[in-house]
Amino acid sequence: MxxxxxxxxxxxxxxxxxxxxxxxxxxxxxxxxxxxxxxxxxxxxxxxxxxxxxxxHPGVTRAVSEQLGRLGHVSNFFASEQQIRLAERLSALTGAERTRVFFTNSGAEANEAAFKLTRLTGRTKVIAMEGSFHGRTMGALALTHTAKYREPFEPLPGGVVFVPFGDTEALRAHADDQTAAILVETVQGENGVVPAPDGFLRDAREIADRVGALLWIDEVQTGLGRCGEWLAHRHDGVVADLVTLAKGLGNGFPVGACLASGPAVDLLQPGQHGTTFGGNPVAAAAGNAVLDALESxxxxxxxxxxxxxxxxxxxxxxxxxxxxxxxxxxxxxxxxxxxxxxxxxxxxxxxxxxxxxxxxxxxxxxxxxxxxxxxxxxxxxxxxxxxxxx
The missing domain is CATH 3.90.1150.10 (Aspartate Aminotransferase, domain 1)
Structure with missing residues (x-):
């Protein structure tokens, strides 16, 4: 046809x-x-x-086909070795002493999970960046700056404050003891591929520590080799409390992840969040095959x-x-x-x-x-x- x-x-x-x-x-x-x-x-x-x-890609094709022929889905009442192995490998990338993983189906869902985690700190204010893009679901959209994406769907979840991307002084002025998290992309892809200025991520880490907030870095587009590093923010020597991943993780198979470290590692408890398909054996097999290729x-x-x-x-x-x-x-x-x-x-x-x-x-x-x-x-x-x- x-x-x-x-x-x-x-x-x-x-x-x-x-x-x-x-x-x-x-x-x-x-x-x-x-x-x-x-x-x-x-x-x-x-x-x-x-x-x-x-x-x-033959490695991903083979991994997905073999896994689907063996075990395709069991829900998150149960686990698979592929899921556990992928979580272990992603945890090792963060530079943190301890990291835990929540698997999703997309970047927007990874950001939804992270957004919910910030609420579990007992604070409700999130500082995000002008020019940001974090997804199209209602929570992710609340964190996204572009007016044409947001306005048709308002009111959105509240508590989000936007500051100019890369402006350390503006970030410092808005961060306070009500701030749950500071949310940054290492490169704003949808804003025209705009990298964070030198030193800004380190400044964001210092400011988050000063006010007791989480540093949340959205690596959905930039992570897993896209910017030349496993996680782009690690180039700056920064360890984040929340990292969100997706896109390249499955090479076309839908899979995302929210990584929690430091003070965020134990925030999420049973019954507070869930996903039917997230991290199922086939998605995890795709992710492991991608990491295998990157390592090779x-x-x-x-x-x-x-x-x-x-x-x-x-x-x-x-x-x-x-x-x-x-x-x-x-x-x-x-x-x-x-x-x-x-x-x-x-x-x-x-x-x-x-x-x-x-x-x-x-x-x-x-x-x-x-x-x-x-x-x-x-x-x-x-x-x-x-x-x-x-």
């Missing part, structure tokens, strides 16, 4: 939450996608930083490729490019005009999947398995794509 026919069927049955799909893809292989008409695309978006190992050299290779991609795009010295920002394999190409959506559409026509989180920013988040050889064709084409909008 053709792409046009499938798009028409989509429009007839799907809620209009996303608009008409730009393409209908039928398969993926490594760093490439193939649409219903057989056209091939280089994937530089990874399903919004999800497909860290690309498409149809993918993470080291991704650091080098991310550095190459940033330098290669900057070296174009194109008059429409202001600068390139980001970390690792999460980069924002900042333009001097609000033409990023048009360039993303033109790139798709040319066989490259990118996106525009802001009118003047192109986001690049290719699979971590990508090599400079994989990505060089896009860099060569980018100049011509930009030329049409100078």
């Amino acid at each position: 053709t792409q046009e026919e499938l798009t028409a069927r989509y429009g007839a049955v799907m809620m209009n939450a996303f608009g008409s799909p730009k393409r209908v893809f039928e398969r993926g292989e490594g760093v490439h996608l193939f649409d219903a008409d057989g056209n091939r695309y280089l994937d530089l978006l990874s399903g919004l930083a999800v497909n860290a190992l690309g498409h149809a 050299g993918v993470l080291d290779s991704a650091r080098n490729t991310g550095r190459w991609l940033r330098e290669a795009v900057a070296a174009l010295a194109h008059p429409l490019i202001d600068h390139v920002r980001g970390r690792g394999m999460l980069l924002g190409v900042v333009l001097k005009a609000d033409v990023a959506p048009q360039i993303a559409d033109a790139a798709l026509t040319a066989g490259f999947v990118i996106n525009a989180p802001r009118p003047d920013v192109i986001r690049l988040a290719p699979p971590l398995i990508s090599t400079p050889e994989d990505l060089s064709g896009f860099v060569e084409a980018l100049g011509s794509l930009l030329d049409a909008h100078v």
